[in-house]
Every structure is written in C-alpha cells, then in structure tokens.
Amino acid sequence: MEIRDHAKRAEAEQRTIVINQGVLSKNDLLARENRALFKSKRLLTMNIVSSPGSGKTAFIERTLTDIKGRLRGGVVVGDLATDNDAKRIARSGSPAIQITTGDTCHLDAEMVAEATAKLDLNALDLLIIENVGNLVCPSGYDLGEDLRVVMLSTTEGEDKPLKYPTMFKTADVVILNKMDIAEVVGFDRETALSNIHRLTPQAIVFEVSARTGLGMEAWYQFIEQRLAAAR
Amino acid sequence: MQSAIELAVENAKAQGAQQIHRVNMRVGALAGVVPDSLEFAFPIVCQGTMAEGATLEIEFIPALCRCSSCNSEFEPKDFFYECPNCKALTVDLLRGKELELAYLEVS
DSSP states (O other): OHHHHHHHHHHHHOEEEEEEEEOOOHHHHHHHHHHHHHHHTTOEEEEEEOSTTSSHHHHHHHHHHHTTTTOOEEEEEEESSOSHHHHHHHTTTSOEEEEEOTTOSSOOHHHHHHHHTTSOGGGOSEEEEEOOSOSSGGGGOOOSOSEEEEEEEGGGOTTHHHHSHHHHTTOSEEEEEOGGGTTTTTOOHHHHHHHHHHHOTTOEEEEOOTTTOTTHHHHHHHHHHHHHHHO | OHHHHHHHHHHHHHTTOSOEEEEEEEEETTSSOOHHHHHHHHHHHHTTSTTTTOEEEEEEEOOEEEOTTTOOEEOOSSSSOBOTTTOOBOOOEEESOOEEEEEEEEO
C-alpha cells in the first residue's frame, strides 16, 4: 500500500516545463558582444578566411597600403605561432595585433575580444580580422564581424568551393586571388564562378591579384560603400 | 551542450523543480550540430547538476527551403538550394538551423 502511494505521488509530481528557447553557445554570446562594441565604434568589421597560403596577409597589406588616406584600418591576425603576419601588416603603417593560438585551429570571439582591446577602435574605420588559415573550423565561429570574406586562390582549383561547401555558404564576399597567374596554372574561371554562385548566390565576388593590384580598386570602392551604408 | 543544460537548470529552478528527468531538444539538419555528439556529451555535462540521470530526447528537423521565384517549398538534397520546380537558386531557409531547448520533464 505504502509503495504504491509513493509511486503515485512521484508520478503526480512530474510535470512538463515548456521552454522553446534557442540555445546560444558561449561563443555566440561573446560574438554578440563584439558585434555591439564594433557597431558602437562605427567600424566596418570583416573576418577573412581561407586555406593556408591563399594570400590573406598579402591581400590585407595591399588593401591597407592602397587605402591609406581614404580609410583608417586596423588588423587582428591569428596564427598558431609567430608574429610574422602582424609584423608584415604593421609595415603598411596600420596597427596590427597578433593572436597566437597555440594548438587551436580557428579564432573565436573571446580571442578577438582580447586582441581588439589592444587597438584604439576610436581611431579606426575598418577592422580586419585575419583568421587562421583553415577552411573548415572557422566556419562555425562567429567573431562579431559584419562581413564574412572567404578567399580562394587560383592555385587551389575551381572545384574548391564544392569541397568546402559549409564555409563557402557562409560567405558574404568571395575573393578570387592570384588571378595574375590563373592562366599559367590552368584555372577554369567560368566553372569557379558558377560553383560559387550555385553554392552562395548571395555572395559578391571580386577577382583580384593582391600582388599586382589587379581588380583591387573595385574592392576598395565596395568597402567604402559598405562603410557609408553602415554609418 | 553546456549552455543547453545551464538554460534547462535555470528554467527548472525558476519553476521550483528539484530534478530534471527529461530534456527535449530540437536540432535542425543544418544547425551544424551532430546529434551523436550531443548524446555523447549530455550525460557528462549533466553530472553534478539537477539534470543528472536525465534522458535526452532529440527532435530532428529536416531543412526546408522556399523558392524566392515560384514560392514552392522543398527539402534541399545538397548544398545547392536549387528549386526542383523552376531551377532558381534560393537562400530562403525556412527550417533547418534550429538548436532549441523545447521542453523539460521535471519534478
């Protein structure tokens, strides 16, 4: 008798609590904070991702050197080791903070928050985040950026987007770099553009060479337009 | 998973519950989360909390696109969200990115 009563009581006590709330990861919450901060400082923030060796650093160096006088840029760059990239970028006369991640294959919102705290955001228009060279892991980590810029170089092949669809689908902008050697390496431009368009119809594509300056002016104008629209 | 359990415990406490018996989550096909990983992590993250020993129930939500050209709804079979009806490419995803804590069974 006692046991049955106990069981009935336990059953009767069970109830359902309806929640229906989205679960944000810790990174999503921190990314939100970053986004709010960058917005309050009236910055245009971009997260540049690509395979290792696509030319992210060269692209950033070229951009910052050419837009000097037009816009003030600052950079946060992530690598597993060395501060080589930050040093290179600093040569363009722009502030650059290096994040060395140790073993971590991507930047996250917390690392970016720590690094940007070392920049005077009030003195910048453009904040560029150069992610760790990796087309896989960074795709899932919102850093608080306005623009997700995915870079692909002609030496990587026109089917690259098909092999890394998760990353390419998150792109707002796709940069096709090293166009100056496209012919030499047998890059099929039409197929590449078609692949990118089918995967990511919303992305704006810029065909450039960071080394020669080919196509870069259209990129600078885009940045200026976006910044003006954001402000 | 940690955020999900924290959210669950917060809600359970607010409703005066002592023990969570079941956690029901909605996971979209394109949420970037592998249900197996959630199942693996769940008992570990619940340890030491009022959700210890609880069952995890996952409601899997398939992706659903709406074609911006002809309005037909379809489940994308690959990464190209191409409308089976009119072949237009779309970016409108109606369902599939959910990662939600739906409900709890508590006492």
